[in-house]
Amino acid sequence: MSLTGALNSASSGLRTTQTLSSVAADNVANALTPGYTRRSAAVVSTANGQRGVTIADIRREVDASLQRMSRMETGKMVRYQVLDEGLSRYTAFLGQPGDGRSPADKFSAFQNSFTTLINMPSAHGAQSGVALAAEDLAQSVRGAATSLSTTLSEVDMEMRYEVADLNQALYQLQDLNAKRLAFEPGTANAANMGEQIDGLLDQISGIVDTRVSFSSTGTVSVYTVGGAALIEGQSVQDVTFNAGDGTLMAGQQDITPFKDGVRGLQHGSLVGLSELKRTVIPQFNAQLDEYARGLIQSFENADTSLAPGEAGLFTDNGAAYNPANLTGLASRLQVNEKVSLTGDGEVWRLRDGLGATSEGPAADTTQIAAFVDGFNAAVGAPASTGIAATVTLQDFAAEMVTSQSTARVRAENNYSAARTAAEMVNGTRSNAEGVNIDDEMQRLLLIEQSYAANSRVLTTVSNMIDTLIAAV
Template identity: 35%
Template sequence: MSITQAINAALTGLRATQTQSAILSRNVANAQTHGYVRKDVDLSSLVLGGVGYGVRVDGIARRVDEFLIRDVRNASSGVAEQQVLAEALRYFTDIVGQPQDERSLASLLADFDRQLGELGESPESTASQQAVVTSAEGLVQVFQRTDAAIRQAREDADAQIGESVRTVNTALDRIKALNSEISARGNAGADYTDLKDQRDNLIDQIAQEIPIRTVTQENGEVHIMTQGGATLLDAEVSYLEFTPSPNIPASLQYDPLTPGGLSGLEVDGIDIAPGSGNAGSIPSGRLAGLFEIRDTTMVRFQIQIDEAASQLIAGFQNADATVTGAPPEDTGLFTDSGNAHDPTAYVAGLAGRIAVNDMVKPETGGDLWRVRDGIHAAAEGPPADNAQIRQFEAVFDSVMAFDPAAGLQTSAKLLDFASAAVSDQHAIRQQAETSLEGKSIAHDALSTSRLNRDGVNIDDEMQKLLTIERSYAANAQVLETANRMIARLFEF
């Protein structure tokens, strides 16, 4: 090898070690940066005309396990879905309470039954009559409170769906811009690995909202599809479309076949909401959890609470001998916003409309004695007559028919149904929390594997630094030796 070849080889070695030290420093500086992937320098032998001239820097490498990343993203979709469900159900069940809690529907029904029993023992007692009315009003309040909590949960879920859609669409726009920048830098031979880190972080965000698949093109651009096959990004962005509904009464439902209801989730005119029935509907992710809260879980709870209210109103109408069935004498102790209730003409949201009949409330001109003698009694009856009270008590001993859509027993006593409803709500919450725990463990394990493989290990980087330092010193020594050789030549 000539002195010139030695100098050229040493110079290429110095340039290579300079690049390596710069990339290593970048790795160490970003060791704690979320989403940063360790970078390496690809080197190869520089050969010109069959003769070795040193080392060549081929580029900056960013090596990741695409299959592991896919698994992490799928796991994050599952975790996000269960997290949404667990949080919403935790908030709701904290409001309605456990079956044994004093504020729960089951406890208030039991208290009302007990107050009726005490009134039956002392039908002449004004205090007992007042206690029945007060207990009835407390019962109505728990119905209304539960109805309001259901409505709030559905409205919150709907609003969060809108936020998630904006998050996805914004991320898609940014990824499209990064695709163009990555392609341009690749064509120019420039380093674009940090841009890929940014892009992967955005794709990770989308995966939490909606499960996706990605395909990387030869030019470095990435195309994104839902797991069901709907294209979100290729040459252009296909935006998610959703219309929020700030106010959601109980009667407003999502039905993909009926216009005018709650909004689904569309991509290029195709509804991919979980309840759409389309083969490409989203199976998991934060959006799926929010749709489940809005359209399934809370709707089920609405039916349960409405069924309990319906049978309570109807039961006391039927048990009251003074209810004729014709207005204005068609209402019982409990009403549907002051009106009689027909169980066969159910309108969702009854639990929010149930009320104690004004005819038994002194503050509205009513008479307490009507809880003893019947709501529409023409005049106050004998003080010791408890016949009507016993008929009211019998409501709690009768077996009633309930809608199968409530997801509970279709034939039960009212108190048993109410207890089952509260227990069902807590059981669904527990299922969501258990599922969240399991999915979180799996996700954490996969995320740790991804971090260990793709992240920065400072100890490893320091070991590499020692090697780079020795390589740099060796190449510098070669240059120094060549310089002395040339100087020696000029001495002659």
């Protein structure tokens, strides 16, 4: 080897070790940075017959298969997490059978008050006890309806936030796609750009399920699993949310989950929120409204003192039941002011009927018995409520509370299973793509040795050249 060849070889070695040490140092510095992917530099011989080495490219050690699995499992986990959290807040207010505050327990207390009244029909205390228990029951149903309405408002707000975050991430990707074209593949700048792109794709996968493709220039296009485009190169399809019907659109394409005829989203936070808004909460509302209807109609049908169109013990804001006004009935459930302790308080009507013009015989239990018999009548709830039409009024509240609590438990179990799967896949991805500091320190030691060897060659060549010059 000539002195010039040795000099070129050592010089290229120093430049290469400088880059290698920079890559290893970056790895060590970002070992604990969330989402950071280990980087490596490919060393190749120099071209054109020159002796030496150079860095062919700096690449991120990405496992594409693990990335896809990680994003899919994370999307599933977030979907069920949203469901679990949304249902937990509501069912915590709703209560459980046996806790003394759920609609089921309030109805049990209401039913027991009638047992006392039928045994002591003339006792003012027993009559007032029924009125008070009826007030508690109506308040419990209204409270559940209010809590469910609050949950729905929170879901709408969260969906707006998630859509805003999604659109922001898509426009950030659009910007990175444009910048990516300015960097040559295999450079440190291109690796940094890839880091940012993958971070955004991980964020997006927690909101909606995605399918990702890269062009030859490194720009990224993102689609939903159903095929709707979110971003193609520099073209972004804004995602919009209609709070009225819960529709989600990507540009002009409907991506609403669980909508007939639509290849909608399957996983991600927007799916969990959409499920709450379009499926779970409407069913819970329907159950509450049917229960309120059952209470109102049961006492209207059993009260022989009522004139047509006259309200019974339970009312729709003071009015009789109107089939055309079922929606939201639970939030309007009230006790008739004739017997309400905050109204006229004529509690003797609980013995003689709400439409009675005057007090009847003190020991007459005929009307009371008719009210009690109404507890065994089937409510006849439609199948969409998830509660059998044959369930009676006295069992409906317990069935409703159990049904809604079961939905929460199911969401909790699904979340637990999805979280375990996501943690397993993400752990595997972290191990495959993350930084092992011990490995990096060993690599730095080898780089240091290489640097020392190349420095020694340069020093030796320099001494030889000096000797030759001195000899001339």
